[in-house]
Amino acid sequence: MPPFDATQFLRQDLNAFPPYSMGHTPLADLGNYIKLDLNENNFGPSPKALAALAAMPFYHRYVEQEELRKAIARYVGVDVEHIVTSNGADEMIDLVQRIFLDRGDAIIDCPPSFEMFSFFARLNGARIIEIPRREDFSVDVDAIEKTIADCRLQIANSGNLQSEIGNLKLLFIASPSNPDGGVLSRDDVERLLALPIVVVLDEAYAEFAGESYATRVPSQPNLIVLRTFSKWAGLAGLRIGYCIAPKPIAAKLLQCKPPENVNAAANVAARASLDDLDYLMANVRRIVAERERMAVELTKLGWLQPLPSRANFLLCRVSGRTGKEVRDALAARGILIRAFGSPRLRDYVRIAIGRPEENEAVLRALCDL
Numbered sequence: 001m002p003p004f005d006a007t008q009f010l011r012q013d014l015n016a017f018p019p020y021s022m023g024h025t026p027l028a029d030l031g032n033y034i035k036l037d038l039n040e041n042n043f044g045p046s047p048k049a050l051a052a053l054a055a056m057p058f059y060h061r062y063v064e065q066e067e068l069r070k071a072i073a074r075y076v077g078v079d080v081e082h083i084v085t086s087n088g089a090d091e092m093i094d095l096v097q098r099i100f101l102d103r104g105d106a107i108i109d110c111p112p113s114f115e116m117f118s119f120f121a122r123l124n125g126a127r128i129i130e131i132p133r134r135e136d137f138s139v140d141v142d143a144i145e146k147t148i149a150d151c152r153l154q155i156a157n158s159g160n161l162q163s164e165i166g167n168l169k170l171l172f173i174a175s176p177s178n179p180d181g182g183v184l185s186r187d188d189v190e191r192l193l194a195l196p197i198v199v200v201l202d203e204a205y206a207e208f209a210g211e212s213y214a215t216r217v218p219s220q221p222n223l224i225v226l227r228t229f230s231k232w233a234g235l236a237g238l239r240i241g242y243c244i245a246p247k248p249i250a251a252k253l254l255q256c257k258p259p260e261n262v263n264a265a266a267n268v269a270a271r272a273s274l275d276d277l278d279y280l281m282a283n284v285r286r287i288v289a290e291r292e293r294m295a296v297e298l299t300k301l302g303w304l305q306p307l308p309s310r311a312n313f314l315l316c317r318v319s320g321r322t323g324k325e326v327r328d329a330l331a332a333r334g335i336l337i338r339a340f341g342s343p344r345l346r347d348y349v350r351i352a353i354g355r356p357e358e359n360e361a362v363l364r365a366l367c368d369l
Contacts, residue, residue, distance in 0.1 A: 002145070003169055036356060036362065037337050037354045040350075040352065041287070045269060046280050049233070049272040056264065056268050059265070063262075063267045063368065077214065085262045087240075089228040096243070099256055107125045117202075131143045137315075145195065151273045170347060172200045173200070174205075176310040179348070179350050187212065199223050201226065210310075212227075217246060224249060225244040228241040229273060232280060234279055235269055235273065287312050289312075294353060303321075313352045314350070315349075318348060319347075326349050
């Protein structure tokens with residue numbers, strides 16, 4: 001008898017599943033680079049967060065999340081029943097899809113966008129309806145409205161609960177957007193919220209934009225807002241995210257999520273960060289000021305065209321070479337930025353905003369290219 005082959009039990013639909021790679025730098029090498037490739041906060045965590053981590057005596061214990069949820073609720077201005085915490089905002093994307101999507105259901109994604117929207121949709125067996133952004137990276141709200149209207153019409157005419165594109169349930173969209181940093185207009189958000197679909201609004205960079213729809217959630221039954229401590233609070237490595245959701249949806253997420261999904265270190269650091277807002281928001285203002293300065297200086301180079309951004313990074317169109325060529329040339333000088341594999345972004349690079357001295361090093365290196 002041949003030996004048992006456990007791989008025969010693997011899901012066959014994952015054979016062509018594309019893995020997501022961020023291109024991490026080995027921990028031992030981090031000090032050798034100016035790291036501006038993953039939109040991290042190079043100012044780092046607050047001193048209170050670092051002190052709380054150092055003083056934490058209970059890493060061998062499970063830590064409840066109720067006090068963290070209360071602190072987040074105070075921060076965003078909603079009742080605690082609207083808050084659900086997660087192991088980074090990535091896990092929350094997965095959790096939201098799990099509680100809504102049956103296999104074969106559909107989501108709308110608006111590429112180029114945050115790739116984890118479609119990553120988890122594929123993993124959860126959902127269909128992905130792509131409605132590409134316009135040439136200027138704005139969201140094609142007209143096309144979204146038409147797609148949903150066509151889907152509803154097919155269902156009405158057929159009498160089935162699904163259209164040809166599946167049962168369309170979720171729209172994932174980020175504001176500020178990744179990779180371009182643009183924000184949705186108020187009119188566009190209102191048009192999306194008027195649609196018969198659940199709008200999942202990723203606000204990972206909201207603190208840099210200075211605006212949020214978090215307080216709209218209690219009165220808007222089809223709005224879920226995703227947030228994170230990775231960017232503004234400098235806690236990317238601790239993986240702490242959350243959502244603000246209508247109470248029935250939040251209750252379902254709390255029912256279905258792993259009970260200890262937020263680790264003790266992330267819990268402690270996030271609560272301490274919320275107790276040190278003056279320090280952290282001062283860093284946010286520094287990053288915003290540097291973002292505006294860098295946009296001006298990069299434009300002066302002549303061959304880079306930064307797009308308007310409300311996040312902690314700039315997406316720049318490259319002339320006369322590819323984005324990959326620019327990325328590789330800077331890497332050879334000890335500076336890491338992001339280039340992209342998709343044809344739509346071949347001629348772009350994304351540069352996170354670092355400390356002033358790091359940004360100056362980027363400008364000097366670009367002048368030499």
